[in-house]
Amino acid sequence: MQIAVSACLLGEPIRYDKSGQRDKFITDKLSKYMTFIPFCPENLAFGTPRQTIRILLEEGHKRVYTVFSHEDVTQKINNAMEEELSKIIRHEICGIILKSKSPSCGLGSTKYYTKEMGEGKKDGLFASTCKAYFKDFPIEEEARLIDPWLRENFVMQLFAYYDTMQLEKNITKVSELIAFHTSYKFLLQSKHEKNYRLLGNIVANHAQLAFTDVIHDYLALFRKTIAIKSKISKTVNVLEHMAGFLKHELSSIEKIELHTHIKAFQEETIPLIAVMNTIEFLAKEHHIHYLFEQKFLNPYPKSLALRSSIQEGK
Numbered sequence: 001m002q003i004a005v006s007a008c009l010l011g012e013p014i015r016y017d018k019s020g021q022r023d024k025f026i027t028d029k030l031s032k033y034m035t036f037i038p039f040c041p042e043n044l045a046f047g048t049p050r051q052t053i054r055i056l057l058e059e060g061h062k063r064v065y066t067v068f069s070h071e072d073v074t075q076k077i078n079n080a081m082e083e084e085l086s087k088i089i090r091h092e093i094c095g096i097i098l099k100s101k102s103p104s105c106g107l108g109s110t111k112y113y114t115k116e117m118g119e120g121k122k123d124g125l126f127a128s129t130c131k132a133y134f135k136d137f138p139i140e141e142e143a144r145l146i147d148p149w150l151r152e153n154f155v156m157q158l159f160a161y162y163d164t165m166q167l168e169k170n171i172t173k174v175s176e177l178i179a180f181h182t183s184y185k186f187l188l189q190s191k192h193e194k195n196y197r198l199l200g201n202i203v204a205n206h207a208q209l210a211f212t213d214v215i216h217d218y219l220a221l222f223r224k225t226i227a228i229k230s231k232i233s234k235t236v237n238v239l240e241h242m243a244g245f246l247k248h249e250l251s252s253i254e255k256i257e258l259h260t261h262i263k264a265f266q267e268e269t270i271p272l273i274a275v276m277n278t279i280e281f282l283a284k285e286h287h288i289h290y291l292f293e294q295k296f297l298n299p300y301p302k303s304l305a306l307r308s309s310i311q312e313g314k
């Protein structure tokens with residue numbers, strides 16, 4: 001599994017002042033499950049160390065200037081971005097992590113200017129290039145990944161996106177699409193109930209489309225759906241729905257215990273992992289494969305421990 005990452009976040013000393021900005025979550029945790037394709041359009045355009053740059057809006061057009069010598073370097077940085085984009089698309093990446101606040105890499109956190117004043121924060125130059133090229137793709141900046149809820153959603157999206165890439169490459173028959181859709185049922189419902197149903201309709205293929213069209217339509221809507229951030233209320237609905245599958249197997253005390261767990265998660269007094277573990281344990285004990293094989297219970301390796309924070313639900 002490969003993702004593209006702003007090289008400074010990997011600790012490479014290529015920021016304007018020759019420093020790096022290693023992000024431990026990426027280098028120490030994600031690195032166990034994925035390899036990184038580093039990029040740095042500014043290093044490619046100007047080398048390191050270099051003058052800082054600033055984006056000026058001139059009659060609605062973005063122009064890029066060096067801050068001290070006020071040289072127009074728009075063309076140079078545009079060329080470097082094109083090169084970096086073609087480098088990362090040569091790899092089968094399933095996500096991008098960008099460095100916040102940088103003129104190139106910030107995602108909604110880059111300062112823009114007009115001649116007179118600041119113009120607010122938007123996407124950096126390379127961030128907007130990536131967003132234009134990759135649709136419904138996992139893209140985040142490292143600063144937002146400090147938030148446990150955004151981090152959980154992003155990593156879930158990364159792994160689900162990777163699964164879609166594998167499916168797209170290897171699928172040969174409809175039964176594999178059905179199995180895929182079934183395993184993602186609760187995760188999709190936690191994102192967008194209506195889209196989950198629409199995806200079911202695509203799989204059912206009442207219009208009798210060609211298999212390749214079905215796959216294409218399914219993957220497009222699936223990727224759009226997993227890009228939606230879940231909410232604590234939707235997660236609670238899904239947990240209750242899962243508990244419903246256990247109602248004939250559990251004793252009354254077990255049922256009360258499970259609902260108390262779900263309520264405690266809803267009230268943010270216990271983390272999601274506690275409820276998930278209970279449901280997974282009960283599903284295994286009662287041999288309900290349909291439940292414990294759900295991606296919703298294990299959307300990424302458990303050791304990432306992203307559901308252990310109480311603030312992870314919103």
Ligand code: SF4
Nearest residue numbers: 006008040099102105
């Ligand atoms: S933020 Fe982007 S452009 Fe700046 S040093 Fe990091 S990778 Fe390079």
